Amino acid sequence: MQSESMQLCIQTRNLNLWYGQFQALKDVNIDVRHGLITSLIGPSGCGKTTLLRCFNRINERFSYVRTKGEIKVLGKNIYDPDVSLIELRKSVGMVFQRPNPVPISVYENIVFGLRIHNRFGVFQKNQLDEIVEKSLIEVGLWKDLKDRLKVKATSLQLEQQQKLCIARLLPLKPEVILMDEPCSALDVEGTRAIEDLMYNLRGHYTIVIVTHNMAQARRTSDECIFMLLGEKIEHDRTENLFLNPRDPRTAEYIEGRYG
Amino acid sequence: MADAIDPATRFAKTDFVIRKERIQAISKALFLIMVVIMIIPLLSIIAYLVYHAMPSLNWEFLIEAPKKGMSEGGIWPAFVGTLYLVVISLAIAAPIGVFAAIYLNEYAKENWFNRIIHLAVINLAGVPSIVHALFGLGAFVYAAQFGYSIISASLTLAIMTLPVIIASTREALASVPASFREACWNVGATRWQTIRAIVLPNSISGILTGIILQVSRAAGETAPIMFTGAVFYKAVARGELFPYYLNEQCMALSMHLYTISTQVPNVKESIPYATAVVLLCSVLVVNASAIALRVWLRNHKKW
Structure with a gap:
C-alpha cells in the first residue's frame, strides 16, 4: 500500500471548482501515476484544462474562482x-497552448527560472552555459540553436518556441510537467517533434497533457482520463480505454460521435 | 528522487522564498504609498476649495450676476460664457477632428506624408495654449476680422483642442483589431460600411473619452480666450439664458476667476473659491456624464 501510493504523483479527492456560479469541476477523484504520461481528453468545456490548471494553482489569479477539495502532489x-506557491510552481511546471517564451534571448529564457529561484551570483557563467546546453540537448534544440543563443526567443519558429518553453522548465528539475494542448499551434512536423x-x-x-486530438492521446500517453461536463468518467490505461471503454459515453466520444 | 523528501515538508517555504516574499511585500507597500501620495493632494485641494467656498455656495451664487464691481454677487455671466465657448468650440473641433482622424487612420495610405501629418498633430497637441492664443489673435481677430468675440475665442479653443482630438481618435480607431476589418472586407463591404458597422461602434467610447477630456481643457484654459474674446465684465441679467451674440465678447469662468482673485479689490473671500468649485463641478459633471454615456453605449453595442 505504501509503495503504491508513493508511485502516485497527483491525487485529487472530491475536487470541486466554480467560476462564479458555474461549476466547472464536480467531485473529481483521479490518481496520476508517477513518471508516466497521462492524457486528459474530453469535449470542449468538459473541464480538462481547468483541472490541469488546478495542479499548480494557477487558476487562483482570478478572484471569481472557488475551489473545494483536496489535491495531493507527491503526497x-x-x-x-x-505550501509556498513559489515552490509549488517550481516543481509543477506548465506548457501552454500558444508557445509563450519571454521576449528575451534564448539563453536568458532558459536560465530565467534559475535566476529567480536563486540568490544573485550563485551560479558561475560556465555553470549556466552547461545548464543551457544540457536543457537544449534534452529538448533537441541544441544542434539548431547553439550558435543562436543570443537571438530573441520570440523570433524562433513556433515549434522551436514550444520546445524552448519546455526546456525553460527543466533547469528547475520539476517533478511534474503540465501541458495544455501543447501542439495545437503547431503543424504536423512540429507536433511530431513535441x-x-x-x-x-x-x-x-510526470507529464499530464490535455489534448483534443485523440490520435495524439493514443500515441503518446500511458494512461488516459476521459472527462465530460466537469466529471471524470473513466480512467484507464490508454490502450484499454480506447479498445475496451467501460462507459458508453467514453465509447461514443472516442468513436467520434460527439466532440 | 521523488521519495527522498518527506511529503509533509514538500513545497515548504525555504529561507530564500521568505526573503523573496519580504521583498515582494515591500515593493507592494511602496507602490501603495505612491497611490496614497497621489490621492492626498487631490483630496486636499478639493476639501480646501469646498471648505473656503462654503459661505457662497448656493443656487443664488450660480444664477446671480456679479455686483458692486464684481466684489459681491454671483457668476452667472461667466458660467454661461464658458458654456458658449465650450459648446461652440467643440461643435467645430469634434466633427473636424473625428472625421480627419477617420480619414488618416482608415483611408490614407501609410506613407511619409501620413507620418509627417501624424508627427505634426502630435507636436501641435503639445504646444502651449498661449501660442494658440497668439495665433487666434492674429488669424481670427485681425485677419478674419471677427474682432474680439465669442466666435474668435471659440475658434481659437477649437484650434487648440483639435490636435488632441485627432490623436486620441486615431488611437481609439487603431485599437480596433485589424482582423475585424479584414472580416468585413472579405464579405465585400466597402471601407465606409466597415467603418460604420464595425470600426465606429467598437471605438466610440475611446473617441468620446478623447472629446470629453477636451471639454475640461476648453473650459479651464484662460490664455486663448483672454487674447481673443473673453472680457473683464459684461452686464447680464440674472439667470438670462442667451445673453450673448456670437460677435460679442463674453465673460468666462476661468477668466473671471483670474480677475477676481488678482485684479479686483475687496472681493468677498469665499467668492473666488466658490467660482473654482463651480468650474470644478462643471468639469466633473461633464466627465461623469461621459462615463455614463460610455457605459450605456457599451451595453447597447448595436446602434
Whole structure:
C-alpha cells in the first residue's frame, strides 16, 4: 500500500471548482501515476484544462474562482497553508497552448527560472552555459540553436518556441510537467517533434497533457482520463480505454460521435 | 528522487522564498504609498476649495450676476460664457477632428506624408495654449476680422483642442483589431460600411473619452480666450439664458476667476473659491456624464 501510493504523483479527492456560479469541476477523484504520461481528453468545456490548471494553482489569479477539495502532489496537499506557491510552481511546471517564451534571448529564457529561484551570483557563467546546453540537448534544440543563443526567443519558429518553453522548465528539475494542448499551434512536423520530446522525457518527469486530438492521446500517453461536463468518467490505461471503454459515453466520444 | 523528501515538508517555504516574499511585500507597500501620495493632494485641494467656498455656495451664487464691481454677487455671466465657448468650440473641433482622424487612420495610405501629418498633430497637441492664443489673435481677430468675440475665442479653443482630438481618435480607431476589418472586407463591404458597422461602434467610447477630456481643457484654459474674446465684465441679467451674440465678447469662468482673485479689490473671500468649485463641478459633471454615456453605449453595442 505504501509503495503504491508513493508511485502516485497527483491525487485529487472530491475536487470541486466554480467560476462564479458555474461549476466547472464536480467531485473529481483521479490518481496520476508517477513518471508516466497521462492524457486528459474530453469535449470542449468538459473541464480538462481547468483541472490541469488546478495542479499548480494557477487558476487562483482570478478572484471569481472557488475551489473545494483536496489535491495531493507527491503526497502533500497543495492547499495546505504551509505550501509556498513559489515552490509549488517550481516543481509543477506548465506548457501552454500558444508557445509563450519571454521576449528575451534564448539563453536568458532558459536560465530565467534559475535566476529567480536563486540568490544573485550563485551560479558561475560556465555553470549556466552547461545548464543551457544540457536543457537544449534534452529538448533537441541544441544542434539548431547553439550558435543562436543570443537571438530573441520570440523570433524562433513556433515549434522551436514550444520546445524552448519546455526546456525553460527543466533547469528547475520539476517533478511534474503540465501541458495544455501543447501542439495545437503547431503543424504536423512540429507536433511530431513535441511528441518525440515527450516520449524522451517520459520516466524522468510526470507529464499530464490535455489534448483534443485523440490520435495524439493514443500515441503518446500511458494512461488516459476521459472527462465530460466537469466529471471524470473513466480512467484507464490508454490502450484499454480506447479498445475496451467501460462507459458508453467514453465509447461514443472516442468513436467520434460527439466532440 | 521523488521519495527522498518527506511529503509533509514538500513545497515548504525555504529561507530564500521568505526573503523573496519580504521583498515582494515591500515593493507592494511602496507602490501603495505612491497611490496614497497621489490621492492626498487631490483630496486636499478639493476639501480646501469646498471648505473656503462654503459661505457662497448656493443656487443664488450660480444664477446671480456679479455686483458692486464684481466684489459681491454671483457668476452667472461667466458660467454661461464658458458654456458658449465650450459648446461652440467643440461643435467645430469634434466633427473636424473625428472625421480627419477617420480619414488618416482608415483611408490614407501609410506613407511619409501620413507620418509627417501624424508627427505634426502630435507636436501641435503639445504646444502651449498661449501660442494658440497668439495665433487666434492674429488669424481670427485681425485677419478674419471677427474682432474680439465669442466666435474668435471659440475658434481659437477649437484650434487648440483639435490636435488632441485627432490623436486620441486615431488611437481609439487603431485599437480596433485589424482582423475585424479584414472580416468585413472579405464579405465585400466597402471601407465606409466597415467603418460604420464595425470600426465606429467598437471605438466610440475611446473617441468620446478623447472629446470629453477636451471639454475640461476648453473650459479651464484662460490664455486663448483672454487674447481673443473673453472680457473683464459684461452686464447680464440674472439667470438670462442667451445673453450673448456670437460677435460679442463674453465673460468666462476661468477668466473671471483670474480677475477676481488678482485684479479686483475687496472681493468677498469665499467668492473666488466658490467660482473654482463651480468650474470644478462643471468639469466633473461633464466627465461623469461621459462615463455614463460610455457605459450605456457599451451595453447597447448595436446602434
